[in-house]
Amino acid sequence: MASPIEQFEIHALTPPLFHLAGQPVAFTNSALYMFFAVALATALTVLAMRPRAIVPGRWQMLAETLYNFIADMVASAAGEKAKPFFPFIFTVFIFIMCCNMLGMIPHSLTVTSHIVVNLALALFIFVVITVTGFVKHGFRFFGLFVPHGVPWALLPFMMVIEVVSFLVRPFSLSVRLFANMLAGHILLKVFAGMTASLATAGGLAVIGVLPLALNVAITAFEFFVAGLQAYIFAILTAVYLRDALELH
16 A cells, blocks of 8 residues: 555445436445444444343453443533433444444444544534434524623624534534544555655664654554543533523
8 A cells, every 4th residue: 555545545346336417326345334333333232132141251341331321421511311312322323333333343344534534423413413403493593603791783793603503513523533543544644655665775674663663653643532522422412402402
């Protein structure tokens, strides 16, 4: 792999299945890894809980820990009214986390490094939250864009700012996840290539220990970032949901 960008390329694994707007649509490696993420999430949440032991094993304990962690996060970030939406937010969290973790496997594809995938997920969340706001409050949902205590002279200007900030939420969600995963994996590839080059550089091979050690540290940090970005995506979803439910 000569370029650090090659690891993000999408390749068709099948001939075109159908055409959409004149463009061929095939089953790609990106879709395959999303299926892997769904399978991994199912194994972590469904199969791990199947024994339902009083004294949980390691996998059941992991599943229960993730469940309780996100349940507490939703309760604190979105309030009691958001309890019916817990399965939705938990699904978002576990899917993104599994996609991120699968991307840490060598020679695999990091699905969340593609902004189109993140944007599709963020737009879906945006639609769910907006529809929820209108269903619960009707046209009073527009009150979300009218800040309280603002002088009348500044109110039109502040309303424009509130509307723009609301509309850019799906883009900020998707770009944040995309940028973090893309930058981290490029950095891993660069230092891995540097280590391999120095290893064949004769007397300079001993220097290769330095980028190797740094690569190990970055890998450990990327595992942390993989979980952290899933959590940030989920907690921001909960915060935005609270705005729609309580008009704050």
